[in-house]
Amino acid sequence: MKHNPSLDLGRAGDLANATEQCVESPELAAAVASIRERRGLGHEFLGWLDLPERSRGEMMGLRESAAQLRSEIDTLVVVGIGGSYLGTRAVLDALRWKLWKEDGPELLFAGHHLEGSALEELLSSLEGREFAVNVISKSGTTTEPAIAFRLLREQMDRDYGQEKAVRRIVATTDATRGALRTLADEEGYRSFVVPDDVGGRFSVLSAVGLFPLAVAGVDIADLLDGAVQQMAHCLEAEVSEIEALRYAAYRHCAYTNGAAVEVLASFHPSLHHLAEWWKQLFGESEGKDAKGLFPAAVDYTTDLHSLGQAMQDGPRMLMETFLRIRLAAPGPTLPSSPRDLDGLEYLAGRSVGDINATALDAVAEAHRAGGIPVAELLIDDLEEPSLGSLLAFFEFSCAVSGRLLGVNPFDQPGVEAYKVKLFRLLGRPGP
Numbered sequence: 001m002k003h004n005p006s007l008d009l010g011r012a013g014d015l016a017n018a019t020e021q022c023v024e025s026p027e028l029a030a031a032v033a034s035i036r037e038r039r040g041l042g043h044e045f046l047g048w049l050d051l052p053e054r055s056r057g058e059m060m061g062l063r064e065s066a067a068q069l070r071s072e073i074d075t076l077v078v079v080g081i082g083g084s085y086l087g088t089r090a091v092l093d094a095l096r097w098k099l100w101k102e103d104g105p106e107l108l109f110a111g112h113h114l115e116g117s118a119l120e121e122l123l124s125s126l127e128g129r130e131f132a133v134n135v136i137s138k139s140g141t142t143t144e145p146a147i148a149f150r151l152l153r154e155q156m157d158r159d160y161g162q163e164k165a166v167r168r169i170v171a172t173t174d175a176t177r178g179a180l181r182t183l184a185d186e187e188g189y190r191s192f193v194v195p196d197d198v199g200g201r202f203s204v205l206s207a208v209g210l211f212p213l214a215v216a217g218v219d220i221a222d223l224l225d226g227a228v229q230q231m232a233h234c235l236e237a238e239v240s241e242i243e244a245l246r247y248a249a250y251r252h253c254a255y256t257n258g259a260a261v262e263v264l265a266s267f268h269p270s271l272h273h274l275a276e277w278w279k280q281l282f283g284e285s286e287g288k289d290a291k292g293l294f295p296a297a298v299d300y301t302t303d304l305h306s307l308g309q310a311m312q313d314g315p316r317m318l319m320e321t322f323l324r325i326r327l328a329a330p331g332p333t334l335p336s337s338p339r340d341l342d343g344l345e346y347l348a349g350r351s352v353g354d355i356n357a358t359a360l361d362a363v364a365e366a367h368r369a370g371g372i373p374v375a376e377l378l379i380d381d382l383e384e385p386s387l388g389s390l391l392a393f394f395e396f397s398c399a400v401s402g403r404l405l406g407v408n409p410f411d412q413p414g415v416e417a418y419k420v421k422l423f424r425l426l427g428r429p430g431p
């Protein structure tokens, strides 16, 4: 198999050798076997392993519903938080370089915060638009999306009338449990199911992500193809052949050698939300029992002018993973301006993308020289198959990395703790 993504440890220093040893170790083999054989802590939430394959079976229905909605609306509001929205936003933004040229509905997001003024602005911006709502909550009880959905529902009833409002609402939630399931059944909303054996942060390749992405014009068949191939490779290939495992091993070696933070660095602002999704995946899966690398992310070159100082020269407790897109869209070429008053003539004829790639080389070298182990994750391009493959790559890495750490990668007691406290402080009735 041609590896996409692949990991380059050329600037990782001593950790490169340690990683190769870890890849050969019995501990890693045991971790991989427990995932492949669906054993160990949280094994009941391993449904994401065959989710891309299962979702192929659902694709026709998802596409039909999406196409029907696309023909009626100019805006889809995706209501959800955490795993119920980050994956959609990650893929959407990563594909924005080509989607902006199409004439599909705009996707807006709500229910991922509690800022009153932002919600007010969103509601007012929807006036006069032909919009639909996809409300997504696996539990069906999360406060932020429930609040946004109630407000949106009320606006739709008022502006569209109840019958049209019902046609314009799609609920994605548990098959049987939760307030959103009750609401969807009682009101007669079209609905999709979040599989029981898939946790929120692993759910992007279910209807959770696929439906809104299809409405936006993303080729979900291609996205799934990339994920199916990557997942099959992770499940079947020799351990030493699997780049996702080298990434898990690299992280583990960095952690056991004293790193406290992994910084995911991208030179593409359009990957900002991919990094947000990655932060949730690794942070919620590993950050427990006082263990785990803290996942942080930076957007270069923007953040070189703020966090760049601390990266280069601050406390050495970091490892850094650069995302490099081999075939990124080049963007405009710098025109010639012979008087050269801005001093940029030496760059005339080069594309902004090419200059960006050089910036990545420069920063990786500087940070390595500054004492940070640097790995590069190389991705062929920002097309649907590569993105699907990348999502599956991170999911598999994360599961194995969690196993190496000895935590349950599939629960999130910390998130639940805050939800319960918020309910109590808000005075929610019931247990």
Ligand code: PA5
Pocket (backbone or CB within 6 Å): 081, 082, 083, 084, 136, 137, 138, 139, 140, 141, 142, 145, 199, 200, 201, 202, 284, 412, 415
């Ligand atoms: O990964 C998780 O399970 C969580 O972060 C959830 O995605 C998040 O809390 C949203 O939960 P729900 O989809 O139940 O509203």
